[in-house]
Every structure is written in structure tokens, then in C-alpha cells.
Amino acid sequence: MNRLVEACVNPAIVVQVLPLDAGAHAAMGGPFTILDYADPVLDPTVVYLGNDTSTLLLEKEMQVERYWLMFDHLRAKALDPDESGDFLARVADDYPK
Known part of the structure; x- marks a missing residue:
């Protein structure tokens, strides 16, 4: 959890x-992952879908x-980045050490 809180301050x-x-x-x-690259001609954007038995x-x-x-x-719909950092800091404080 602390690593996520640290990531929140990384620009x-x-x-x-x-x-x-x-x-x-x-x-x-x-879940899904969008793989977007700097050069869309060489590496077009793809969406990765995966589960326990297959990938697409x-x-x-x-x-x-x-x-x-x-x-x-x-x-x-998500909390904005500042609110998210605050939320994660609260959760990290409650997380067993």
C-alpha cells in the first residue's frame, strides 16, 4: 500500500x-489493458484481455x-488523483504492518 501512496506523488x-x-x-x-505506443505505425494500439484460461x-x-x-x-467515475492519494494513505494507515 505504501508503494501506491508513493506512486501518487510521482509526476x-x-x-x-x-x-x-x-x-x-x-x-x-x-479487466483490460490498453497497450498504446509512441509510434502507432510501427506498434499499433492493442487491447489485452486475459483470464485464467485464455488471452485475447x-x-x-x-x-x-x-x-x-x-x-x-x-x-x-474514479476519485481524482489527489483524492485517490488521500484515500490510499488512509487505507495504508489501517493496513496491518
Whole structure:
């Protein structure tokens, strides 16, 4: 937990927490990772979906756009970065040492 709190003050990292009391959200179907690269010609953006038994890489523009939209909805519903840092600091204080 302390590492997450430390990450909150790193200007190169953005941490946002989506608390349970936020309720239903766009990514209820499961976790995903958007792999976005500096040179989209050499390395196009892909979405990685994985579970216990399989993985899937989505590369079609429409599929990738859907996950970017989902990500934007999650960021909008989550605590802002400052609130997230405060939230994680409170949780870290309560976390067994």
C-alpha cells in the first residue's frame, strides 16, 4: 500500500481509485489493458484481455476505441488523483504492518 501512496506523488504516474461505493461501471465485464505506443505505425494500439484460461488481443480500430471510451468512463467515475492519494494513505494507515 505504501508503494501506491508513493506512486501518487510521482509526476510521471497517475493513480486513480474507483471505490466500491461508486457502484456499477463500464468495466464490469472484467479487466483490460490498453497497450498504446509512441509510434502507432510501427506498434499499433492493442487491447489485452486475459483470464485464467485464455488471452485475447484486440486490434481493430472500433474495438480499441470501445475500450478507450470505457477507460475514459472509469477515469471520470474514479476519485481524482489527489483524492485517490488521500484515500490510499488512509487505507495504508489501517493496513496491518
